[in-house]
Amino acid sequence: MHNPATQGATISSQNLPIRRRDLVFDQQHIAFDRWHPEGNQTGHLFNGLSITFPKGERHFVHSVRHYMDRMQQEAPQLMEQIRGFMGQESIHGREHERWNQAMAAAGYPVATLERIVGKVLDGFVYKLPPVVQLANTAAAEHLTAIGAGLVLADPQVLAGVDPKAAAFWRWHAIEETEHKAVAYEVYRTVATRDLGPVGAYLVRVTTMLLASFLLNATGTVFQLVLVAHDHKLTDLSGWWRFLKVQFLRPGFAWRLLIPYLRYYLPGFHPWQHDNHALVEQWKQANEASASS
Numbered sequence: 001m002h003n004p005a006t007q008g009a010t011i012s013s014q015n016l017p018i019r020r021r022d023l024v025f026d027q028q029h030i031a032f033d034r035w036h037p038e039g040n041q042t043g044h045l046f047n048g049l050s051i052t053f054p055k056g057e058r059h060f061v062h063s064v065r066h067y068m069d070r071m072q073q074e075a076p077q078l079m080e081q082i083r084g085f086m087g088q089e090s091i092h093g094r095e096h097e098r099w100n101q102a103m104a105a106a107g108y109p110v111a112t113l114e115r116i117v118g119k120v121l122d123g124f125v126y127k128l129p130p131v132v133q134l135a136n137t138a139a140a141e142h143l144t145a146i147g148a149g150l151v152l153a154d155p156q157v158l159a160g161v162d163p164k165a166a167a168f169w170r171w172h173a174i175e176e177t178e179h180k181a182v183a184y185e186v187y188r189t190v191a192t193r194d195l196g197p198v199g200a201y202l203v204r205v206t207t208m209l210l211a212s213f214l215l216n217a218t219g220t221v222f223q224l225v226l227v228a229h230d231h232k233l234t235d236l237s238g239w240w241r242f243l244k245v246q247f248l249r250p251g252f253a254w255r256l257l258i259p260y261l262r263y264y265l266p267g268f269h270p271w272q273h274d275n276h277a278l279v280e281q282w283k284q285a286n287e288a289s290a291s292s
């Protein structure tokens with residue numbers, strides 16, 4: 001069942017504990033147009049993503065929960081990780097909900113954008129076959145994991161950011177890293193058996209194209225709507241700074257390209273990129289005093 005090329009990676013991911021941290025962040029007084037020093041165009045990229053998270057992550061949990069009984073039978077060694085993944089995503093949903101409510105209280109059209117997320121999910125994603133929904137979750141988890149990996153690896157991404165906002169996004173980033181392989185493992189277990197190795201690969205990569213389109217399209221539209229709300233659509237210097245963030249420093253677009261493309265390799269596994277040391281660093285800085 002296991003691809004020998006990824007066997008080691010599988011073992012390493014199973015050794016990393018996935019713990020639900022019931023943290024509550026102080027988000028009520030964040031200035032949503034100014035919390036990122038590179039301007040509201042960059043901040044609203046994050047804000048737009050936040051609006052997609054509560055419903056999106058609920059769908060991720062739903063798509064994995066569908067296979068819980070089967071996983072109990074076919075891969076009981078993964079059950080603890082699956083429960084950890086679900087626990088983490090439920091707290092993410094709650095805290096992003098709070099972030100989004102604070103944005104709504106500041107006057108942003110959050111309810112309208114959340115309705116769009118609901119329409120895409122209810123009208124399309126929830127209607128896909130369960131194995132494709134699971135493939136979509138594995139793909140979306142890779143997209144979040146590579147973004148999270150950059151947040152953790154390069155202090156420049158959140159340099160100068162409102163410390164309350166930085167703490168919130170770093171926490172989400174380390175938990176996305178901890179559970180980055182869970183949906184992938186569930187998908188690999190289920191799809192390899194149901195579709196065969198070639199079918200599982202083809203569904204995985206074509207669904208990644210779909211997930212990439214959905215995330216980029218909603219992310220871009222939401223960013224534009226939020227920037228328009230601030231009357232900054234024609235703020236060329238702000239857009240120039242945003243382009244620099246994307247392509248120069250820290251350079252999201254080009255630095256995420258190769259990690260993104262690795263998902264299309266037949267023997268891909270999320271832990272082939274072993275960045276668990278960054279999780280350990282965060283734990284030492286944030287949990288060492290609490291546990292001692």
Ligand SMILES: [Fe+2]
Pocket residue numbers: 057088089092172176
């Ligand atoms: Fe999450």
Ligand SMILES: [Fe+2]
Pocket residue numbers: 089141144176179
């Ligand atoms: Fe996740």
